[in-house]
Amino acid sequence: MFTITVSGTPIILWCLVRGSTAIFDITIGRDNHVSELKEVIKKVEEPVFDSFDPDQLKLLKLKNPINDENISDIQNLSLQDDEDENDDIVLMKDMRKIVAYWPENQAPHEDLIHVIVEAPGEEKAVIEDFSKAKNELEEKFNKFDPMYFGNIQFMICYAAAGTRLRFFAIDGSSNTNSPSRLIALSNQLDINSRRDHDSVEKRVSVNYLPFAGNLDDRINFLSNLYEHAKGHTGLVQVKESPSISRQRIYKVVLETRGHFCQVRNVDEARVMSQCVLTGLSWLHKGGYVHRDIRLLNILFIPGDVDCKYVLIDFEHANVDGLVTSERLKDWDDKTLTKHNEYTAQSDLYQFGKMLRNLNTVNSEAGKNF
Known part of the structure; x- marks a missing residue:
């Protein structure tokens, strides 16, 4: 029969399996080891993890626990290969005791998610x-x-x-x-x-490729756009131009690799703004507009001294001043002109709105910008 004795002060941890919306709680002692916590999780969640040994599970402690209404905010949190910790999560190691992660003077917040559980490959x-x-x-x-x-x-x-x-x-x-x-x-x-x-291949079914009514024209447009961006600061760099496979899959091989952008303070917001606006300026000089300015479409490039942030995902782009009848979800009534045109000014408006929504720019100078 399976038993793990609670050792030390008992605490309750709420856990979320990566990719799931189902949350479950575990009672464990502060003097228990992380390896024992994994065994309890495997047992509580059976038959979900029946095919895995407990030590194959990866547990990530959230530095800032969240409620169940914000699960989407943590689904993409991850560590790089050489990391045990970053600003958001900490890898929980088997030989350490639970008290190393929740000391006696630090009780886990009630009714918040504390741990992400990852299944192995x-x-x-x-x-x-x-x-x-x-x-x-x-x-x-x-x-x-x-x-x-x-x-x-x-x-x-x-x-x-x-x-x-x-x-x-x-x-x-x-x-x-x-x-x-x-x-x-x-x-x-x-x-x-x-x-x-040293590259990333992006794939999209042609059924979901924007402006693909005339596929040849669209591929030609995107090829010219990626070519226009070559060698310029703040813009994603292409290794192989866009093409369509026999299975009608749009493909483009990108040279730029990085992390999802997470702007945590005013200094990072300032550097990100300089990089992205430099890139946008070059697009606009070529008569192009991006049309999908979001934080998800900005990459952080570690180790790049000259340009730490780049704008990616050109697939919604088009020419400056195009009249449009359909709006992207992040647009509002001020995005288009009164004649329903998306212009270079629309890109800048969307960027400013994104910056304001970061809630990291608190100085008067930053707000005025």
Whole structure:
């Protein structure tokens, strides 16, 4: 029979499995080890993690716990390969006691989510076992029954063998049956291939590509736009121009790689603004407008002294002054001109609105800007 003795002062931790909206609570003692917490999670959530050993789970402590209405704010939080901690999360290590993360004088906030639980991928030692790794991944995730797992939207996973790697997503739709629940998110990558680790390939079905009524014209437009951006500060850089596959998938290989932008203070907001506005200025000089100015479309580039932030995602772009009848969700009544034109001024208005909504610019000079 499974038992873990609560050791030390008991505390209640609310946990969220990555990709799920279902929340569950765990009672654990401050003198218990993180490895024991993983065992309890595996037991409480069975049969969700039946195919995994407890030590394969990854636990991330939220530095700023949130309520269940803001789950989407933490779904993309992650650590880089060489990180154990960043401004948002801390990796909980098996050999440490719970008290190392919640000291006696720091009680976990009631009714807030404290821990993100990540399921592992499937790894094999040699390249020849890649197909086996993928098959075992399918078998494991076939057991993720929504009846037990809650209202899962998606879960990111991977299969690896030797130097080869491929990413997948689990479709959480209630009408999706295994094994079609496992959806490939990437090609099979090889870390020994330069192309696979110094670039990113973006893929979009032509059914969802904006302004694709005349596909040849649209691809030509986007190719010219990415070419116009080459070598210029604040703009994403392309490695291979846009194209359409035989399966009618729009593809573009990007040289720029980075992290999602998280602006935490006025200084970072100032640097981000300088980089992005420099990039926008160059787009506008070419007669282009971006049309989709959002924080999600700005990347932070670590280690780049000259330009730490770049504007990405040109697929909604068009020419300056185009009359439009459909609005993007972040637009408001002031975005377009009175003649329903989206102009360079519209880009600047959207950028200013985004900056204001960051709530990190508190000085009078910043607000006036």
